[in-house]
Amino acid sequence: MKSLMFVAPGQLRFDEVDAPSLVEGTDALVRPLAATTCDLDHHVIEDKTPFSGFGPFPIGHECVGTVVEVGPDCTDVAVGDVVGVASHIACGTCAQCELGHTARCLRHGDAQYGLPVNGAWGGTFDELIRVPYADFNLAKLPAGVDPVHLASIGDNLALGWETVMPTVAGVSDPKIAVFGGTGSIGLYCVDVAVHCAGARTVYHDDDPARMKVAEQLGAEVHDIHGKREKDFHLAVDASCNPERLRKALLSVMPEGHVNSVGIYFDDVRLPLLALYQRGVHFHNGKGHARPNMTPTLEAVAAGTLHPELVTSGVYGWDEIPRVLTSGRAGHKPVFVLEN
Ligand SMILES: [Zn+2]
Ligand SMILES: [Zn+2]
Missing domain, CATH: 3.40.50.720 (NAD(P)-binding Rossmann-like Domain)
Structure with missing residues (x-):
């Protein structure tokens, strides 16, 4: 599969890498429908963070996608579900996760998609993503909402x-x-x-x-x-x-x-x-996405929130490197992957 790599400040490219597979029975595999940049990603690309010196690594930690495979121990998520993916890797059951502090998971620490911290989880600009504890870390999108403008649901x-x-x-x-x-x-x-x-x-x-x-x-x-x-x-x-x-x-x-x-x-x-x-x-401090994804999605489904007004542009997947290094990506570019 193709994985978007941050190579160095101002340099992004697609690399051909091995696709992830199920490891634990509670894992699911998700193919993105739409992904976007966290505000932090722009600063990484612009050489404004310590991460900017750690390339190459897969970048990106915000996406919505379709569940394409589930492990035998998943009970809530099923193949075909359209879901938001929490940006942090959280077990959902440790003492911190139970307090809602999913970015402080005692089992996974700082682990998340798209940054070189605590494990290789890939990025959400990959064509396939492994999601551990999938019943916990995935949030089903409400029916009738446009997933494109929810690409940021797992973080910002x-x-x-x-x-x-x-x-x-x-x-x-x-x-x-x-x-x-x-x-x-x-x-x-x-x-x-x-x-x-x-x-x-x-x-x-x-x-x-x-x-x-x-x-x-x-x-x-x-x-x-x-x-x-x-x-x-x-x-x-x-x-x-x-x-x-x-x-x-x-x-x-x-x-x-x-x-x-x-x-x-x-x-x-x-x-x-x-x-x-x-x-x-x-x-x-860091956001704790997962517990806040559900009320946010409910507010979008009710027509109360308007994330589509924040989206600054919608682009094709192939355009990611060019748009994100152009200096004109806008405040929230969303990239759509053909499925
Ligand atoms: Zn972020
Ligand atoms: Zn935990």
């Missing part, structure tokens, strides 16, 4: 739900700020904030394309360099930019929450005295 799209909903649960008339800067996560957060949390939502950025999408999703859109309000229940830092992180931290009401979904590979100076005086709850 579910992260939109996770970043917003638990934090504002029980808050009446929530007010949420999103500071954008990476491709898609901030926009998925806006979608959830407006349509699921019913929040007054203000989106800050300086990228015209993303600002337009945020407006279509129902946010008030402010230039990142303009004045900002400082009484949000929740500020989301989806920027990977220390200045924007600082703005997010100083935008919440006393005892407010800041959830940062950007990854900072270097130390960042923080205004700790101001945070002390304000009382700020700060979370920065």
